[in-house]
Structures are given as C-alpha cells and as structure tokens.
Amino acid sequence: MAGLAGVQFAAGRDLRCTAWNLHMAYSEELAERLRASLVSKSVAYEEKKMMGGLCFMVDGKMCVGVTNDDLMVRLDPEVYEDALEKTGCRPMDFTGRPMKGFVFVDESGMKGKAALSYWVDLALDFNPRARSSKKK
Numbered sequence: 001m002a003g004l005a006g007v008q009f010a011a012g013r014d015l016r017c018t019a020w021n022l023h024m025a026y027s028e029e030l031a032e033r034l035r036a037s038l039v040s041k042s043v044a045y046e047e048k049k050m051m052g053g054l055c056f057m058v059d060g061k062m063c064v065g066v067t068n069d070d071l072m073v074r075l076d077p078e079v080y081e082d083a084l085e086k087t088g089c090r091p092m093d094f095t096g097r098p099m100k101g102f103v104f105v106d107e108s109g110m111k112g113k114a115a116l117s118y119w120v121d122l123a124l125d126f127n128p129r130a131r132s133s134k135k136k
Contacts, residue, residue, distance in 0.1 A: 027066055034116075053067035060132050069106070070105060071106075105119055
C-alpha cells in the first residue's frame with residue numbers, strides 16, 4: 001500500500017489496520033458535547049482531524065479537541081500548573097515531553113455541562129492571545 005513504507009510487522013501480523021484504528025479513534029460522544037458547548041457560547045469553529053483525534057479550531061487556532069476519550073485543552077501557560085491540580089487533568093505529552101499550555105482532561109474532570117464548560121471557557125479565554133501555527 002502506498003504511504004506505508006516503514007510499517008513494522010510483528011510475527012507476520014499486519015499491524016496497519018490496528019495502528020490506524022488506534023491513532024484515529026476519538027469519542028464521538030465527547031465531540032458532540034464540545035460542539036454543543038461551542039454552539040451554546042455562539043463560537044464559530046472549524047473541525048479538523050489531527051494528532052489522532054478531532055480538533056476544534058477557533059479563529060484558525062487550535063482551541064480544544066478530542067483524543068481517544070480525553071479532552072485536549074489549549075490554555076494560557078500562566079494557568080497551566082493550576083489546571084494540572086484539577087481532577088482528571090494531566091499534561092499533554094504526545095512526544096513524551098509535556099507541552100506547556102496544553103492539557104488532557106479525562107472523563108472524571110468533565111462530568112456534566114458545567115465541568116466541560118469550565119475547560120472550554122479556559123481555552124476560549126486564551127484563544128485570542130494564542131499564536132496560530134504557521135501554514136506550510
């Protein structure tokens with residue numbers, strides 16, 4: 001298959017489908033909750049599949065997203081340490097190195113509309129000051 005050079009095979013087992021499914025999986029239920037939250041706040045957004053999940057872009061900048069069953073939040077680096085103390089919050093570390101200003105929140109930290117709204121509001125508050133990534 002094109003584009004799969006370098007794919008590792010273990011014991012004769014083709015891992016392409018398994019790896020693809022693991023990296024592209026995200027909770028559609030959480031995505032729907034995010035859509036409803038953004039709409040209720042009258043926020044214009046664009047959805048993009050990236051980083052193995054679904055990202056919600058606001059003003060062309062990554063704002064919140066869904067990876068597996070986790071919420072990804074881009075927040076002010078000044079509130080990063082405080083956010084990590086909240087229930088269900090942990091550093092976002094795709095590369096093995098935490099990315100300051102980005103966190104994951106698991107289900108325990110976003111039960112109910114108010115809890116999810118807290119995280120969405122943190123991301124929206126920072127969004128006007130966030131830098132957009134340069135287009136290649």
